[in-house]
Amino acid sequence: MRLDVVTIFPEYLDPLDVSLVGKARARGQLNVHVHDLREWTYDRHHTVDDTPYGGGPGMVMKTEPWGDALDSVLADGYETGSHGPALVVPTPSGRPFTQELAVELSERPWLVFTPARYEGIDRRVIDEYATRMPVYEVSIGDYVLAGGEAAVLVVTEAVARLLPGVLGNVESHRDDSFAPGAMANLLEGPVYTKPPAWRGREIPEVLVSGHHGKIARWRRDEALRRTTANRPDLIERCDPSVFDKKDREM
Numbered sequence: 001m002r003l004d005v006v007t008i009f010p011e012y013l014d015p016l017d018v019s020l021v022g023k024a025r026a027r028g029q030l031n032v033h034v035h036d037l038r039e040w041t042y043d044r045h046h047t048v049d050d051t052p053y054g055g056g057p058g059m060v061m062k063t064e065p066w067g068d069a070l071d072s073v074l075a076d077g078y079e080t081g082s083h084g085p086a087l088v089v090p091t092p093s094g095r096p097f098t099q100e101l102a103v104e105l106s107e108r109p110w111l112v113f114t115p116a117r118y119e120g121i122d123r124r125v126i127d128e129y130a131t132r133m134p135v136y137e138v139s140i141g142d143y144v145l146a147g148g149e150a151a152v153l154v155v156t157e158a159v160a161r162l163l164p165g166v167l168g169n170v171e172s173h174r175d176d177s178f179a180p181g182a183m184a185n186l187l188e189g190p191v192y193t194k195p196p197a198w199r200g201r202e203i204p205e206v207l208v209s210g211h212h213g214k215i216a217r218w219r220r221d222e223a224l225r226r227t228t229a230n231r232p233d234l235i236e237r238c239d240p241s242v243f244d245k246k247d248r249e250m
């Protein structure tokens with residue numbers, strides 16, 4: 001997969017050099033290019049924004065730098081359709097970014113991110129590129145950020161971990177919250193590791209019982225408990241089989 005990010009804060013994307021994404025890049029599973037939008041400005045102040053038509057607070061990001069930047073990035077040659085790039089526009093007014101959308105994006109060969117600052121990007125930029133490729137306007141949550149770069153980091157990590165071979169243990173994302181399967185849509189329950197006792201706190205006995213059916217049922221019950229407490233909206237989306245009382249098959 002190829003990822004391009006056009007931003008006025010390229011250093012904000014430095015975390016893409018480390019951890020899971022950094023390792024995927026080093027292994028050649030991910031090809032990441034970060035571009036400074038100001039390279040496509042030609043005035044002394046490298047201006048990327050201007051006042052909004054119709055008045056109102058804040059500034060709007062101008063069409064010309066974005067158009068020149070995206071034309072340059074995309075000039076690397078691309079096909080249209082499912083083998084071509086998709087534009088990913090982080091915005092508070094976008095569709096919610098979910099695991100399902102992460103899976104959809106992970107199946108594309110090329111994502112071009114356009115994190116905005118200020119009040120956003122002149123709409124004509126999105127409309128222009130929507131004539132050439134799919135555009136995903138995505139929100140990472142119901143809150144307001146100063147810009148879209150943090151959202152690019154979130155989306156990139158969620159997508160990269162789904163790429164074949166990136167996660168060492170293929171089981172890892174099988175058990176993800178929201179991963180398909182009977183426990184889909186349940187939040188993960190508590191996890192424990194050695195030592196068996198810590199500051200007088202023991203681990204749940206069932207986890208060292210060796211009874212895999214009871215362990216699976218305990219984990220299901222804890223996941224249901226946490227989901228009921230923190231995300232009751234997800235309960236109605238659960239597979240009915242998660243509510244059965246018998247021990248779970250491992």
Ligand SMILES: Oc1ccccc1-c1ccno1
Nearest residue numbers: 090091139140144145147148
């Ligand atoms: O708040 C934002 C500002 C700019 C770009 C994106 C966002 C955002 C907020 C939530 N998801 O994306």
